[in-house]
Amino acid sequence: MAIHGSFDTITEPGRDHANPTPAFLRMARPRRSRMPLCLAISALLLLLLGWKSTINKTNPSFHLLVPATESNSNLCKTLLSSFVLAYPPPTLINYGKKFDGDSWDKGTHTGKIRGVYDYLSNKDKVADDDMVLVIDGYDIWFQLPPVIMIKRYHQLVHEATVRLRRRYGTEPKEPEGAETRTEVAAKYSQSVVFGADKLCWPNSVDDPACAAIPYSTLPKDAYGPLTDTDSEGFLNRPRFLNSGTVMGPVKDVRAIYEVAVRKVEEENRGTIGDQFVFAEIFGEQEYQRETQRQSTQGAGGRWYEWLSNALGASDSLLAANQTIKNMTVVPGRRYEFGIGLDYESKMFQTMTHSANDVEFITYNDTALFPGIIEKHPNLKQTPFALPVDIQKAHGPFWYSSPGNHSLEPKDSLLLPHSDYLDDLPERIDWYDAPLATNLYSPSVPTLLHINGDKAPLNDWWPSMWYHPYSRALVRRYIRSTQTRKAAQAAAAGGQTWWDMRGGRGGVWTDNAEWKSWNEVCKGTEEEVFGDGKGRWGKEEGSHKVTNYFGTVIVGDEDEDEG
Numbered sequence: 001m002a003i004h005g006s007f008d009t010i011t012e013p014g015r016d017h018a019n020p021t022p023a024f025l026r027m028a029r030p031r032r033s034r035m036p037l038c039l040a041i042s043a044l045l046l047l048l049l050g051w052k053s054t055i056n057k058t059n060p061s062f063h064l065l066v067p068a069t070e071s072n073s074n075l076c077k078t079l080l081s082s083f084v085l086a087y088p089p090p091t092l093i094n095y096g097k098k099f100d101g102d103s104w105d106k107g108t109h110t111g112k113i114r115g116v117y118d119y120l121s122n123k124d125k126v127a128d129d130d131m132v133l134v135i136d137g138y139d140i141w142f143q144l145p146p147v148i149m150i151k152r153y154h155q156l157v158h159e160a161t162v163r164l165r166r167r168y169g170t171e172p173k174e175p176e177g178a179e180t181r182t183e184v185a186a187k188y189s190q191s192v193v194f195g196a197d198k199l200c201w202p203n204s205v206d207d208p209a210c211a212a213i214p215y216s217t218l219p220k221d222a223y224g225p226l227t228d229t230d231s232e233g234f235l236n237r238p239r240f241l242n243s244g245t246v247m248g249p250v251k252d253v254r255a256i257y258e259v260a261v262r263k264v265e266e267e268n269r270g271t272i273g274d275q276f277v278f279a280e281i282f283g284e285q286e287y288q289r290e291t292q293r294q295s296t297q298g299a300g301g302r303w304y305e306w307l308s309n310a311l312g313a314s315d316s317l318l319a320a321n322q323t324i325k326n327m328t329v330v331p332g333r334r335y336e337f338g339i340g341l342d343y344e345s346k347m348f349q350t351m352t353h354s355a356n357d358v359e360f361i362t363y364n365d366t367a368l369f370p371g372i373i374e375k376h377p378n379l380k381q382t383p384f385a386l387p388v389d390i391q392k393a394h395g396p397f398w399y400s401s402p403g404n405h406s407l408e409p410k411d412s413l414l415l416p417h418s419d420y421l422d423d424l425p426e427r428i429d430w431y432d433a434p435l436a437t438n439l440y441s442p443s444v445p446t447l448l449h450i451n452g453d454k455a456p457l458n459d460w461w462p463s464m465w466y467h468p469y470s471r472a473l474v475r476r477y478i479r480s481t482q483t484r485k486a487a488q489a490a491a492a493g494g495q496t497w498w499d500m501r502g503g504r505g506g507v508w509t510d511n512a513e514w515k516s517w518n519e520v521c522k523g524t525e526e527e528v529f530g531d532g533k534g535r536w537g538k539e540e541g542s543h544k545v546t547n548y549f550g551t552v553i554v555g556d557e558d559e560d561e562g
Helices: 034-054 073-084 108-120 146-168 250-265 274-295 299-311 366-375 396-400 467-482 484-492 517-521
Strands: 062-067 091-093 131-135 140-142 170-173 183-186 192-197 240-249 339-342 348-350 358-361 435-438 447-449 506-509 514-516 552-554
Touching (some): 062 108, 073 396, 108 250, 131 146, 146 192, 146 240, 146 339, 240 348, 240 447, 250 274, 274 339, 358 366, 396 467, 506 517, 514 517
Parallel strands (some): 062 131, 192 339
Antiparallel strands (some): 131 240
């Protein structure tokens, strides 16, 4: 399928594709003052109707799915990071659902597979050509905006497909539509990207998930002379699938989850968790690719393969000098899914045995560079050039409220401006922001996946560039729904992810329920914001603000109105 170019101007999904509910219908207002809100809604209706006919939305949608059964401060950190960078409003999968299975995780990991699959199978919620990003709910922080995530996805799958064409060759491609000419295309292509880990777990070492998968694209000496020989994994190049992050077209991601559901529910392969299942699917794909490549080699290729094996220098995933468990091939069953990994952590930085690879770098603070180099003697290059795609992006604060706000009033129906709560620097550039950087790729990843050692979940959070301003940025993000520029951008598409469903500053559940930030994250303020300013909505005294549906978004549900 065509995957390049379709998503260059992705916008957010509408909850109802045919009749999306306008965002302004979710604007909050004090319960005791309905008339000003009615007047404001009427004015906005007239404004919207005035330019509706000039807007034509044709581009695909972008969905962010977050499996999470309950809320805690770690989930709220994930949500906050998505808000301030203008990712699509997260949809929580299995939120509020109770699992009581016999396995170590009570069935939550395998339930995650079914929950995501069911959501992706609902044609009222997603379309085949939409893009979807599925992330773990309790240990992921976004660092860079979605426009960079999307562009890096395009670049990564393109480079991977070039490599696959070089290794596995081409085959005729059936003409589509009115086309009559048969074209030649790469036999295999990539469309779905998972994160990459340094260790293979929990699958056995001779499983195809561990022994039949490709080598990393990083240099063979990326970590010095001991690269890939470290039994503890710290000096190994990432090359094993991690299931905590996956991105691709809905149709292709759904196909992978469909197989995962079958493995869990029909073959009882999910007792160890979803990580085992997805790694197995990837291993089977790679085993089949390499088996078919070997079976179609000519005499010269077979001789070269034999010599390479004899010398221990084969790059074959099924080399004779490796111990690998043969997989049982079921005739007619699909094994090719276009799965590939982000070996260089450009999109997803998985942290198992990789925390030592990462430093927070402020790129305009050159005085710190010598100390970093001294700390990492195996570095092959000095990674102190801010990536070009970040240089070209809007400044960090832009994404919490996209558009030109120079002529807009500070006060709004939703969250009136407060000098105490909303103070932000005049301007901050990406060069001024501390950015988690993988020194060995080198790369500045779009998100961090704090799997493995969980200490960084607390230790690193204050280092994220938005943390000192997080409360003000969330407030700014919630207020930004009322701008005309944001509404135009959402309707027409473009590089702004603005929620036509009315979901700004909160989440959707997979049951189409809207939950505000206050509903999900009340009581986590000190762990999340860390600013000592108290409970959300009570920073400057008690008052209550509700949205169109009567849901309290500022203050408490049980607050006395009398």
